Amino acid sequence: MAKAKAKAKAGRVAIQDLMKMVNKKAGRNVAHDLTGENPTSVKEWIPTGSRWLDSIISKGQIAGIPVGKVTEIAGLEATGKSYMAAQIAANAQKTGKMIVYFDSESAIDPSFLEQAGCDLGRLMYIQAASVEFVLETVEELLGATDEQIVFIWDSLALTPSISDVEGDFNPQSSMAVKARILAKGMSKLIIPIADKQATFLVLNQLKTNIPSGPNARIVAMTTPYMTPGGKAMHYSYSLRIWLTGRKAKSAFIEDDKGFRIGSEVKVKLEKSRFGTQGRSCAFRILWGNEVGIRDEESWFDAIKGSSFLTSAGAWYTLKMPDGYEKKFQPSKWTDIVSSDEEFRSKVIQIMDEEIIQKFDKRQGDAKNFYEDPADLTVPVSS
DSSP, X not given: OHHHHHHXXXXXXXXXXXXXXXXXXXXXXXXOOTTSOOTTSOOOEEOOSOHHHHHHHSTTSOOXXXXXXXXXXXXXXXXXXXXXXXXXXXXXXXXXXXEEEEESSSOOOHHHHHHTTOOGGGEEEEEOOOHHHHHHHHHHHHHHOOSOEEEEEEOXXXXXOHHHHHSOSOGGGGTTHXXXXXXXXXXXHHHHHHHTTOEEEEEEEOEEOOOOSTTHHHHHHHOOEEOTTOHHHHHHOXXXXXXXXXXXXXXXXXXXXXXXXXXXEEEEEEEETTXXXXXXXXXEEEESSSEEEEHHHHHHHHSTTOTTEEEETTEEEEEOTTSOEEEEOGGGHHHHHHHOHHHHHHHHHHHIIIIIIHHHHTOSOTHHHHSOOOOOOSOOOO
16 A cells, blocks of 8 residues: 555656646647746736726726737727827837738828827838738738737728638628638637737727617617627637717817817727726827827816815816815816826826726726716817
8 A cells, every 4th residue: 555655656747847748749838837927917018098098908007908919999980990009009119019000991191100109110011901811911920020019900890801802792702701710810819929929909890780680679779889800809809999989969079160180089898808898988089180199188087076076166176185285177177287297196196096996996886987988078178
């Protein structure tokens, strides 16, 4: 009996040795000890250009677009998907990342990329000839360099498959072909994207959901929108950001002469693997002479429900526990936030407490974190 126990004990292999065996078989590090660093955790985030949005993406921290993951930004027309992507690209370049921009809409304008802050010398523009071409190119570029790359696909909805290009205009002849290609392609790319700490940002279109069957009306009410690409893409995304327009007013923002210069956008996290699915925010995105998100204008609405902010008529008072107090009118908000550093720091402090910390600690009324934001209060600044 003692000999049998000794033999069993001698036959044991340390888990580290088993990990080495698995990694040798795979040709790379695929086996990890989870008592140390989690290999699947996000180590870096790319700012979106909206602090409010960055505050709701991941529990307990300021986040953004997750590096090493696949993210979808889908929206209705004129909600600023491409302009938001351009600002994300510019923010990624500030940390030394290369941008690869696939364009299927033939609508890219180098001047708007530069206005958003992009360095065109570190941006590769590629015409997205087909879905297969995009996926194969991503795979080849990942294998060709160790440089961190941000892939932007604008847009999945308008990129055809090869069978679409070579076939006729009958949609029945290529039904579900794109979805099957994406299912196979993304299953090949998920791990290489994570290994190379690349980022895949997929722009997509929100389309009206027209369900059928006995529960069609209920489905249409609970799920008013859908996106092209099939179910496989839904599983591939770690984060899905959906952009829609305002309800109470026109979706467009006009200057004092009536010219359209941007859109007011409502944002919902349709999916989040970071514990924040269903959260929402709002911001203005401009695409006239100025390009990008008007971040600071939305901060007022982000803290509007805070006990530190009170109102009396047309005036608001920001009053902090440390004795700091300042009165202002919403029309002067952007000027004050931009010029008064102490006021700005107090606002950011409140945002962090109200949006990040209270949600993380499950404090307050839960529905306030998920409800559809109202139209922005602060007027458009010139």
